[in-house]
Amino acid sequence: MTQGIDFNSPTWRAIETLAIQQLTTLREKNDSLTLDAIRTAELRGRIASLKDLLALGNPAPAQLADDGGHSY
Numbered sequence: 001m002t003q004g005i006d007f008n009s010p011t012w013r014a015i016e017t018l019a020i021q022q023l024t025t026l027r028e029k030n031d032s033l034t035l036d037a038i039r040t041a042e043l044r045g046r047i048a049s050l051k052d053l054l055a056l057g058n059p060a061p062a063q064l065a066d067d068g069g070h071s072y
Contacts, residue, residue, distance in 0.1 A: 026043050
């Protein structure tokens with residue numbers, strides 16, 4: 001999915017910076033006590049989408065294979 005994306009490019013760094021700024025803004029809005037459930041859900045969805053975007057540049061380390069419950 002990330003094939004062909006240069007995560008060290010100035011373009012990616014600009015996208016990353018913008019996404020982090022938007023995350024900060026959305027999180028502040030989400031902290032408002034006046035939001036109804038629908039608006040809160042919408043903000044949380046947008047936050048999740050931005051986090052997914054940012055995660056592209058930080059792939060999770062490979063998980064260790066399950067050892068079948070054995071203790072070595």
